[in-house]
Every structure is written in structure tokens, then in C-alpha cells.
Amino acid sequence: MSNSAKDLLAAAAVERIEGTRDTYVPYLRQVFADVVGEDEAVSETRGGLAAAQERLAKIQPLRYGQSRNFLAGAVTGLSAYLRHGVISLAAVRDRLREVVAHPHEAEALLQQLAWRDYWQRLYARWGDRLWQDIEPYKTGWQATDYATDLPPALVAAETGLACMDAFSRDLQETGYLHNHARLWLAAYVVHWCRVRWQAGAAWFLQHLLDGDPASNNLSWQWVASTFSHKPYFFNRQNLERYSAGQYCRRCAMGDRCPFDATYEELEVRLFPHKA
Incomplete structure (x- = not known):
């Protein structure tokens, strides 16, 4: 039909x-x-x-x-x-x-x-060029260093990270995420899980009621650094501030949070080959 x-x-x-x-x-x-x-x-x-x-x-x-x-x-x-x-x-x-x-x-x-x-x-x-890297990654990693599939635990909202699991559930159950939550989730997918942005962009478009390839894909590329001069990432302090600490207070991984560091420390961990 x-x-x-x-x-x-x-x-x-x-x-x-x-x-x-x-x-x-x-x-x-x-x-x-x-x-x-x-x-x-x-x-x-x-x-x-x-x-x-x-x-x-x-x-x-x-x-x-x-x-x-x-x-x-x-x-x-x-x-x-x-x-x-x-x-x-x-x-x-x-x-x-x-x-x-x-x-x-x-x-x-x-x-x-x-x-x-x-x-x-x-x-x-x-057009469909939005599904291709507009520019090379500025992370010190090559495109081939990134996985092509999302972590099953993230899709199942079972990472153990209260924030990311909540974002995953909200995305799939409500079709909406606050823009800041989208940026945090995208950064987690690309920089912490080291998954190509295309996998995350497709996942978003599958569920977001407001999803369209223009704002969605170019925002993912901005996070990944293929449409920006540097990668976007965040730390726990940033997430706690703008979420009123609602996730960190109940997170089972609070004492081993992968985001709990300064930006300088996280940049070294995430991008060890960056010039």
C-alpha cells in the first residue's frame, strides 16, 4: 500500500x-x-x-x-x-x-x-550525504576504529548507568529526549562506547517523534567531530548540574562512574592519540 x-x-x-x-x-x-x-x-x-x-x-x-x-x-x-x-x-x-x-x-x-x-x-x-562523515574525526581515532553496532546493553537500558539507561528508556518509550540528554547520550555512544555516529543517529530516528535526518544527523556529527572542529563530551559535574543530580543519586555505579573526572582527564582517556 x-x-x-x-x-x-x-x-x-x-x-x-x-x-x-x-x-x-x-x-x-x-x-x-x-x-x-x-x-x-x-x-x-x-x-x-x-x-x-x-x-x-x-x-x-x-x-x-x-x-x-x-x-x-x-x-x-x-x-x-x-x-x-x-x-x-x-x-x-x-x-x-x-x-x-x-x-x-x-x-x-x-x-x-x-x-x-x-x-x-x-x-x-x-541529501543522503548527511549519512556520510562530512569531515574526518578529530578524536585521534580513524573511522575504522569505531564499531558499527550499538551496545545491546544500551538498547536494553541495562548498562548499569542510571543516566544512560533512563535516556535509553525515555527515547524508546516516549519518542522524546531533552536536547541536553541527546548530547550526553550521543557522546556516550561515540566516545565512551566508540561506536560510529551513524548507528546512534539511526537509533534516534527510529524512535524520536521529532527526528529528521537534518537536525539529527548533523547534531550527531557535531558530537562526533565530523561536523565540528572538536569532539563534544561531558563529565559528571556537567550532567549533575543540568539534571539536578537525579540520576547520580540512585546510580549503582556512582562510585565508579566513567564520567567522574575533569575534562582534561577525560580527554586523555578518551582520545589518547589526539594530536
């Missing part, structure tokens, strides 16, 4: 079925048995224009700029709606103009909109 036929059938199904969201899920699983996911998880995120407009009405650009790096920060939650064309970048920009007295008050959020637009323009130019 073509994608267009599936879209028409889904629209017709929604018109015919009366009831709650719980009524739709089993029906759509049956109708689209060939395209449903490999697991039973159904995200609580609700689609549609009304849900997008509700979130758009609640954006707080000043609080966003001050807190967006914190997992509990005032993020917009608009990425999935932007990804699927429910709302546009211009609509978000126009809303920002309405709620700020001066443009600089919305600078942090406007920058993120600009990055999204930039990545989309690169995607339009490069």
Missing part, C-alpha cells in the same frame, strides 16, 4: 471511530500492522494543530534562554510539530514577536530556529 493510500485510510479511520485515544491505538495497530514499531510503546505526546497551538501559546522566551540547558528548563515542546509541518518556523517567530518587548529577549530561541533552518538547507543541498 502506498503512503498516500495509508494516509487516506488513517484519516477515514479517525472519522469512523468514536471514543478516546485508547480506542484508536489498537485499531491503527491492526490496520497498519506492516508499519508499526517493534515494541508496544505509544508516546503520550498528542498530535494535531490544536496541541501545537496550545504549546505555542505557552512559550516563554526569556525563561527558555535562561533555563533551556536544564532538563527541567522551559523548553517549548514544539519540535515534533515543526518536524511534521503542523506549524512553521515563521509561526514561532511571529509568536515571539508578540510576547517580547525587545527582540534580544527572544535571542536564544531565535537562534535555535535559525539552526533548524540552516540544517534543513544543508539537507536540501546534500
